[in-house]
């Protein structure tokens with residue numbers, strides 16, 4: 001855990017984005033069942049937290065992807081962050097739908113993407129990585145050059161590591177599960193039993209999921 005990852009994990013705790021419900025697990029978009037759910041959609045409702053997060057994301061882009069030409073939001077939760085970042089960097093923005101529209105222009109990508117443009121994907125959170133990888137694939141198929149993916153929070157599951165390795169996309173995040181867990185322990189936010197459940201879950205989320 002670094003000072004930076006700790007700072008952003010604390011911000012998510014401060015706005016109560018982190019929910020723990022071991023007795024009534026959450027169902028994730030991947031279908032996995034989980035005792036934890038981090039609702040980063042709340043960030044947009046808290047101006048001070050929002051400003052710190054968007055500034056952090058902009059700084060990561062300047063460090064890791066200085067050549068970026070287009071900021072791409074992943075629908076839906078990545079879109080507001082992509083919009084703010086694109087505005088702060090004075091860059092074009094696009095967003096990628098999880099499914100192409102069934103009417104109108106039937107677009108999967110909204111906004112203008114020119115062939116060869118260098119794109120950074122913005123996602124609010126990485127669980128399995130499936131959503132942002134699928135969106136990045138759509139951008140690549142449309143002729144964009146994906147420099148990498150940027151997220152606020154990453155659970156750092158083996159499954160997502162393997163998925164990013166296989167897809168060949170770079171991934172950078174502001175904060176992650178390790179930093180969050182460290183703060184939770186330090187501040188005794190959850191009970192020892194709850195911490196144990198989290199440890200079991202993170203060790204093998206698929207096995208944990210099958211049991212519930």
Ligand SMILES: O=P(O)(O)OC[C@H]1O[C@H](OP(=O)(O)OP(=O)(O)O)[C@H](O)[C@@H]1O
Pocket residue numbers: 029030074075076077078123124125126127128129130131132
């Ligand atoms: O890494 P993954 O396994 O793909 O999971 C993470 C994705 O799940 C959530 O989106 P959700 O599907 O709930 O839709 P939303 O963005 O429209 O809220 C989240 O915002 C990420 O996009």
Ligand SMILES: O=C(O)c1cc(=O)[nH]c(=O)[nH]1
Pocket residue numbers: 027028029030036037038039040125127128
């Ligand atoms: O995988 C998901 O669907 C997911 C997990 C999580 O913690 N937060 C979220 O918004 N989505």
